[in-house]
Amino acid sequence: MNNSLSPSRTLDIVHKGLKRRVNAERRFRLCGLFAIIFSLVCLSTLFVSIFVNGYTAFFQTHIQLTVFLDPDKIDTPNIMDADFSGMVKQSLRTKFPDVKSRKDKRKLYALVSSGAAYQLMDIVKEYPQKIGSEIQVWVPADDDVDMLMKGHIKRNVKESDRRLNDAQISWIETFEEQGKIRKQFNFTFFTSGDSREPELSGVRGAVSGSFLTLIITLVLSFPIGVATAVYLEEFAPKNRWTDLIEVNINNLAAVPSIVFGLLGLAVFLNFFGLPRSSPMVGGFVLTLMTLPTIIIAGRASLKSVPPSIREAALGIGASKTQMVCHHVLPLAMPGMLTGTIIGMAQALGETAPLLMIGMVAFIVDIPGSITDPSTVLPVQIFLWADSPERAFLEKTSAAIMVLLFFLITMNAAAVILRRKFEKKW
Amino acid sequence: MKKSLFVVMVIVCALLSIGVVDSSFAGASRDYISIVGSSTVYPFATVVAEKFGKSSGFKTPKIESTGSGGGHKLFGSGVGVQHPDITNSSRRIKKSEFEKANKNGVTGIVEVKIGYDGIVVANSKKTAVLKLTRRDLYLALAAQVPNPDGSQILISNPYRTWKDVNASLPALKIEVLGPPPTSGTRDAFVELAMEGGAKKFAFIKAMKKIDKKKYKAVCHMVREDGAYIEAGENDNLIVQKLIANPNALGIFGFSFLDQNTDKIQGSFIDGVEPTFEAIADGSYPVSRPLFFYVKKAHVDKIPGIREFLKEFTSEKAWGDEGYLTDKGLIPMPVAERKKYRSAVENLTELALSDL
Amino acid sequence: MQAEIINAMSPDAELFQAYSNRTQSMENRSMQVPRGDRRTVGQATVENPKVRCENVDIFYDLGEKKAINNITLDIGQNEVIAMIGPSGCGKSTFLRSMNRMNDTIEGCRMDGKIFLEGKNIYDKDVDVVPLRAQVGMVFQKPNPFPKSIYDNVAYGPKIHGLVRTKNQTDEIVEHSLIRAGLWEEVKDRLDKPGTGLSGGQQQRLCIARTIAVGPEVILMDEPCSALDPIATAIIEDLMDELRKEYSIVIVTHSMQQASRVSQRTAFFHLGDLIEIGPTEQIFLNPIHQLTQDYITGRFG
CATH class of the missing domain: 1.10.3720.10 (MetI-like)
Known part of the structure; x- marks a missing residue:
């Protein structure tokens, strides 16, 4: 039935279509390559954006405070009832004695995380002998301070446009000058459960x-x-x-x-x-x-x-x-x-x-x-x-x-x- | 041979673990408080729960964010450890919910109002602050509005730009990102802002008496032609979209505005800026009370409920300078706080006639 | 088939040569039995058989398709019986019915009786497990387990409880491998995977695995079709050796192989056993027209 297709003619026909076939093949491979590159780009964009957004969370700003563990305020058997946050506040007031007004004091206390009090409680529980002495302790800073230190809050914008006011920033700068504020590895993130305070929350x-x-x-x-x-x-x-x-x-x-x-x-x-x-x-x-x-x-x-x-x-x-x-x-x-x-x-x-x-x-x-x-x-x-x-x-x-x-x-x-x-x- | 042994071992393990599980929940009691309800109250309730858990020696309460309606459903389904003790609500409990709870044996319910939440309409700081009225919001967002020619006929919303709605507004395209119908924020917004605006038209107000269903539909139906964009329950997402699109407006709770003051600004509504003070003194019109409800039968059965309520209603929590205000809760006036604190102390039951 | 006949001119296929020389004269001779006759020609029964198949019918697809039609055939003691015939003639199906491997095929049904040393293996009280230990099977494609050579051979004795100690196992493995002619090649690497051997070695490993259980009958389903001529020759020699202890039934497409290894040959066609007789007679002097057509390459 195919007598007309002599071997040489077959070869001619094959040669004629060869270029098209080679091109089709190349196109197909390019499509595949493009698909892979596309998905790789998407994936790496995802990873990079997550990493860029998230790596700072592995570090947490801490502030060093000098706290006096007031024996009058700590009732030894019921350590839980002691006013540790009062001691933290006392320490901040001692550090910045010229802060007088109630409103300013509130702003000052807001620099330190509420977790500081729990940290003091843990210290006292573990070392009751330290009651009555003054201790140097690194406590977590509030999340707003943390955001400022990490550059998520800009210092140069209008005061009304940021969550920290000028006075707070000046106090932070005092801490910075004295080297009493630093970022350290955020162990809390891996050791604690959920919290409504970002600086105390963990996975x-x-x-x-x-x-x-x-x-x-x-x-x-x-x-x-x-x-x-x-x-x-x-x-x-x-x-x-x-x-x-x-x-x-x-x-x-x-x-x-x-x-x-x-x-x-x-x-x-x-x-x-x-x-x-x-x-x-x-x-x-x-x-x-x-x-x-x-x-x-x-x-x-x-x-x-x-x-x-x-x-x-x-x-x-x-x-x-x-x-x-x-x-x-x-x-x-x-x-x-x-x-x-x-x-x-x-x-x-x-x-x-x-x-x-x-x-x-x-x-x-x-x-x-x-x-x-x-x-x-x-x-x-x-x-x-x-x-x-x-x-x-x-x-x-x-x-x-x-x-x-x-x-x-x-x-x-x-x-x-x-x-x-x-x-x- | 080893393989079959392995398979048998796995199956035995599975059966054993089921057995262990079986015995462990038989006669179970609960030693932590279970709270369900509104996602708006969730950020405040969780803060109290955490403080309570860390400072009281009781276990930290478990708080599920189920939405107000879902919360009432779970709360009112019965008395017993498998049912929640407290439900949060961004609106008052409905009569039907109250009756249903009673029918299921939940009789003593204590109502506690915790404060207020403002709903803000905000845009990016890159554009000018808008000075809106509730009327503007109604005209811009409702599915059906009065015919602009002044006749008392409702037509489907013809407005494309804010200038069409109110000549004093800029000629920006109406583009509002807001929560979906499942959200309590949406309910409150529609009720307070849109219905409030619709009432400015006398004939619509009159409709309330004649055909309540139609009135509700007119006031509460949000347009679906693309001007109102449902952006999901995640308010952070709305904030991010506003930053990306300076011409759009977004609707969300005040706490999100409070946390992002460097990037977004709240529009004036009826001439009032959404600030902490304006919401607290009631001059900002789009604000709503927040509640939680306690099952009296569970108090003293589940450890810590009394202490938790005391913590929640203490001045250091919900007071003018309490830690809840740091999270964006707008406190109640002193007298109201006193009233609800005593309600908690005496476990005053809510009666159907109060609703 | 043409190719096979040409190949058949190898020096060791004397029988075949003789047959080829006579083909010419046979062509013109009229057969005793014409093509249309489907009854079995030849002596199907033997004295004191190892396996006796009586009126076996096999159906596939829940009786829709009949694969084997009323076959009666004996397998003698210590003989190699070859089954030949065109593809799809049912020879493999028939082979597999002798150790009830067809049971595993969905919708396959068997009528008739097959006696192994006088006991009908299709009786209700017969368990296939001991039956298959008695009637071993070697498959077309070498299929060693993906385990070590040692474990391949030791597996059967272990599951049947033939061995209790490591020494007994070692002994049985060594013995089986020696019998299968593989010992010398693998004795230093018994712990290596059986799948790493060459095709011919794998097939001999499969034979060793089969004889390790101590069967009485070995069924071989085209055991050399996937092997090269050298491996084939080794296996064929092995069959001759194994015949001393076992009865062997072999299905093959190669007529030279049938003529080389078997004492009796059965020719199948479309589910019928057409002719059975001594191998020499089947190849040199077939009685049935179909048999003659097949061995002379007229069809197939």
């Missing part, structure tokens, strides 16, 4: 909450997900029921996460009466949310195990369970682990379902068990982003960095685990 409560919630999620969703995937893929008969289950699982994976929150509210809180805002219920809800991901990933990785391995095992006389446990599951495990970690990472970043079960809350105390009220990292970010204080802006970015750090760690763990498992073969 530890949220990190602990996230950790407890994820542990529950992992402990529940991994075995259930793997068992489900194995049963559906290896044991269940292929009939209308299993088709129905499969369709449903795939649908569940696409259900908006808030729906799982509503379900959690109805079932775990209202029906079972489990404690509101607890990592336990959060973990249950996130388990429901991650299960479809794990099951789908698990089934895909089970499917990818070559049938020859199954036949080999069966051919020797392994039972079906032995075949699955000894050969199929170990081979599918890297894929399952990857799916699980992706599911966990998703769960780590989730806020919507937790809103419904009361985990979007102001919680200062660090949760110690899975029934304590707690919040999680993304919720903390959400809450801080919505706070009026300017200093929470950088805290928000810093918390995002912490979240990203955990996400990157988890994904790296997925890669390492996969490598490790695969190396064995």
